Amino acid sequence: MTFRHLQASLPGLLVLFLLLGMVGCDDKEEKEEPPVLITKAAEEITSSSALTGGIILDQGSHLITRRGVVYSRAERYPVLADHDYTEYQGDQEDFPVLLEELSGNSIYFIRAYAKNEAGVISYGASLSFTTK
DSSP, X not given: OOHHHHHHHHHHHHHHHHHHHXXXXXXXXXXXXXXXXXXXXXXXXXXXXXXXXXXXXXXTTSOEEEEEEEEESSOSSOOTTTSEEEEOOSOOSEXXXXXXXXXXXXXXXXXXXXXXXXXXXXXXXXEEEEXX
């Protein structure tokens, strides 16, 4: 193949590469969206319990399979893997959770959580309250 033949076939090769590149592109590829939720402020606080919960604003790309509140006396941003939690047994988007067996006169950090079918866990904002 001479330089002249290569020069003549270059535009054809360029078009072929562009077409092959476009075949692999999928503009309609969906992003995995995690659940979005907020933590409800604690109320009805006693020396050993508090009522809190969460509100799911958007379930994301998959169905939510678990929801509840995770809490800690030491960590400002508690996560399920490391701290106590109370799971809500239901499927309401606005869910109540009663935290029990708390220590009196103690600061607790709480976060609502939601886990979806894909195993993705999302958390609401971290809030705090003090037991009586």
